[in-house]
Amino acid sequence: MSTALLLGHHGIRALAVEHHRGTAIHPRAAQISQRTMEIFRTVGVEQIVRKKSDEQFVQDGAIMAVETLAGKEIGYFISNLNEGVRDISPTERVFISQSLLEPLLKSRAEELGAQLRYGTDMVSFEEDSNGVTAVIHKRDAGKTQTVRAAYMVAADGAHSRVRERLGIAMRGRGTFSNSITIYFRGNVAPLLRGRNLSVIYVTNPTLRGFFRFEKPFDSGFLAVNALGDPTNPITDVSTGLTEERCLEFVRVALGSDEVPITIENIMPWKAQADVADRFQHERIFLAGDAAHVMPPNGGFGGNTGVQDAHNLVWKLAMVLKGKAGPELLATYESERRPVALFTVEQAYARYVTRTAPYLGTGGIQAVENDLNVELGYCYGDDRRVHENPRESKGRPGTRAPHVWIEYEGRRISTLDLFGHNFVLLTGPEAKPPKMDLDADVHRIDDPAFLEAYGITPSGTVLVRPDGFVAARTR
Ligand SMILES: Cc1cc2nc3c(=O)[nH]c(=O)nc-3n(C[C@H](O)[C@H](O)[C@H](O)COP(=O)(O)OP(=O)(O)OC[C@H]3O[C@@H](n4cnc5c(N)ncnc54)[C@H](O)[C@@H]3O)c2cc1C
Missing domain, CATH: 3.30.9.10 (D-Amino Acid Oxidase, subunit A, domain 2)
Structure with a gap:
C-alpha cells in the first residue's frame, strides 16, 4: 500500500493486488516511527494519521516490563515515547493500528491514482527484458485476468511466494x-x-x-x-x-x-529474524516482510517496510520517466539490505534482552538507541549503516536534518522541501554549482540551517527525493 501510495505521489500509476477482501480487520502493527510519519507528511497524510491515532491511543506512553499488569513493575525501557526526540523531526512517534491506518493510506493512494484491488490473488508471473506479466484472480467473481507492468514489487509478506519462486533464500x-x-x-x-x-x-x-x-x-x-x-x-x-x-x-x-x-x-x-539474500531479481523487487522478518520488539517491522518503499519508488519513477538508467535500481538492494540486516539484529537484541534471555546474549548486537535505528539508518560506501542522527549533520548518505525555517512567509521544516525532485540547498553566499541534474534550488539564510547541515555560508547540499543527502560541499 505504501509503495502504491508513494508511486502515485511521483506520478506513476500502480496496480496493487491484495488477497484479503479489504483493509486490515485486526489492529496488528501500531507503533509508527518519526521517519514513517515524515514520509506520511510528504504525501499529505500526517495530520489525518495523527488525528485518528489520538482517537485510538493515549500518546506518549511508556514501554516497560512487569511481572503482571496488576503486580510488580520490573522496569522502564522508555518512560515517554516522545521524550527527547521532539526537536529532531517535525513529526512525532505515534501509535495507530493497521485497521485505522490502512483506510487512510488507501484513500490517499487512490486519490493519487493507484488502483487497489482487494480479494484478488496474484497467481503467477513471468519476467522478460521489458516487463512483468502476471495472472491475477478475483476470488469472489472467479475471474482471471492477465496484467502487464514495467516492474513488480513483491510486498507479499513473510511467507512471500514470489521470493520462493525466484529461489531467493532467507538467512539469519x-x-x-x-x-x-x-x-x-x-x-x-x-x-x-x-x-x-x-x-x-x-x-x-x-x-x-x-x-x-x-x-x-x-x-x-x-x-x-x-x-x-x-x-x-x-x-x-x-x-x-x-x-x-x-x-x-x-x-x-x-x-x-x-x-x-x-x-x-x-x-x-x-x-x-531473517533477511533475504537478494532484494532484486531483474524487474522484481522484494519489500517489507518479504525482504526481512523481525520480531515485533522495537516496533520496527512495518516501519522498515515503509522505508523500503520510500527508497525504491523515486528510483523507479526516475527510470520510468527516462531521467535515470536502470542501474539506479540496483542501489535499492545495496542500500536497503545492510539497513535491514542491522534493523533485524536490533529487533532480535530487544527480543533476547526483554523476552528471551535463554537464547543467550553472546554474539548479539548491543541495543542501540531507538532513534539511531529509526532516523539514523544510512546509506553509503563506507559500510556504516547507522549513526546518531544528531551527529550526522548532513553527511552524505544520511537523512537530511530537520530545521524549522522561514520560507515564503511560512514556517516550514527543511524536510518539507523534499519529496519530489532532487533539491540543492545552498548557504547565503554559495554559488550554485553547474549540475547535470534537474534539481530545485533553495537558498537558506539561517545559521541554524548551516549548523544542522555542517556547511559554511558558501556551502551547498544536494538532497535526494527520499530526503537523504547525496552530496555536500562544505
Ligand atoms: C504482534 C506484532 C506486533 C507488531 N507491531 C509492530 C509495530 O508496532 N510497528 C511495526 O512497524 N511493525 C510491527 N509489527 C510488524 C509488522 O506487522 C510487519 O512488519 C508488517 O505488517 C509487514 O507488512 P508487509 O506489508 O510487508 O507484509 P504483510 O502485512 O504480511 O502483508 C502481505 C500481504 O500480501 C498479501 N499477499 C500475499 N501473497 C499474495 C498474493 N499472491 N496475491 C495477493 N496478495 C497476497 C497477504 O494477504 C498480505 O496481506 C508487528 C508484528 C507482530 C506480529
Whole structure:
C-alpha cells in the first residue's frame, strides 16, 4: 500500500493486488516511527494519521516490563515515547493500528491514482527484458485476468511466494518461537492505575510476551512468545491452543481474575529474524516482510517496510520517466539490505534482552538507541549503516536534518522541501554549482540551517527525493 501510495505521489500509476477482501480487520502493527510519519507528511497524510491515532491511543506512553499488569513493575525501557526526540523531526512517534491506518493510506493512494484491488490473488508471473506479466484472480467473481507492468514489487509478506519462486533464500537467526496474539475485550483501566503505558512486556514463570491496550482501555492484545520455565521454556505456543487456555494466559498476565475477559481472536505468527539474500531479481523487487522478518520488539517491522518503499519508488519513477538508467535500481538492494540486516539484529537484541534471555546474549548486537535505528539508518560506501542522527549533520548518505525555517512567509521544516525532485540547498553566499541534474534550488539564510547541515555560508547540499543527502560541499 505504501509503495502504491508513494508511486502515485511521483506520478506513476500502480496496480496493487491484495488477497484479503479489504483493509486490515485486526489492529496488528501500531507503533509508527518519526521517519514513517515524515514520509506520511510528504504525501499529505500526517495530520489525518495523527488525528485518528489520538482517537485510538493515549500518546506518549511508556514501554516497560512487569511481572503482571496488576503486580510488580520490573522496569522502564522508555518512560515517554516522545521524550527527547521532539526537536529532531517535525513529526512525532505515534501509535495507530493497521485497521485505522490502512483506510487512510488507501484513500490517499487512490486519490493519487493507484488502483487497489482487494480479494484478488496474484497467481503467477513471468519476467522478460521489458516487463512483468502476471495472472491475477478475483476470488469472489472467479475471474482471471492477465496484467502487464514495467516492474513488480513483491510486498507479499513473510511467507512471500514470489521470493520462493525466484529461489531467493532467507538467512539469519531463523524462527525461535511459534507465537500468538490474543485479541480480547475487558476493562483493564483499574489495573493500569492511571499509568500511561504504550507497550507492556510481561515476564513471569507462566509466560513471556507483551500487552498493548487501546482507548478506552476495554480492549487490547496479549502477544505470547514463551511459556513455563524461563531458562528452558516452551516456545511452541500456538500448537494445541484452546480459548480456555488463552483466557488463562490473559488472566495470568493481568495478574487478576476480577476482570471479565472475552477472547475475540487468536492469531498465530512466527518470531523470526531473517533477511533475504537478494532484494532484486531483474524487474522484481522484494519489500517489507518479504525482504526481512523481525520480531515485533522495537516496533520496527512495518516501519522498515515503509522505508523500503520510500527508497525504491523515486528510483523507479526516475527510470520510468527516462531521467535515470536502470542501474539506479540496483542501489535499492545495496542500500536497503545492510539497513535491514542491522534493523533485524536490533529487533532480535530487544527480543533476547526483554523476552528471551535463554537464547543467550553472546554474539548479539548491543541495543542501540531507538532513534539511531529509526532516523539514523544510512546509506553509503563506507559500510556504516547507522549513526546518531544528531551527529550526522548532513553527511552524505544520511537523512537530511530537520530545521524549522522561514520560507515564503511560512514556517516550514527543511524536510518539507523534499519529496519530489532532487533539491540543492545552498548557504547565503554559495554559488550554485553547474549540475547535470534537474534539481530545485533553495537558498537558506539561517545559521541554524548551516549548523544542522555542517556547511559554511558558501556551502551547498544536494538532497535526494527520499530526503537523504547525496552530496555536500562544505
Ligand atoms: C504482534 C506484532 C506486533 C507488531 N507491531 C509492530 C509495530 O508496532 N510497528 C511495526 O512497524 N511493525 C510491527 N509489527 C510488524 C509488522 O506487522 C510487519 O512488519 C508488517 O505488517 C509487514 O507488512 P508487509 O506489508 O510487508 O507484509 P504483510 O502485512 O504480511 O502483508 C502481505 C500481504 O500480501 C498479501 N499477499 C500475499 N501473497 C499474495 C498474493 N499472491 N496475491 C495477493 N496478495 C497476497 C497477504 O494477504 C498480505 O496481506 C508487528 C508484528 C507482530 C506480529
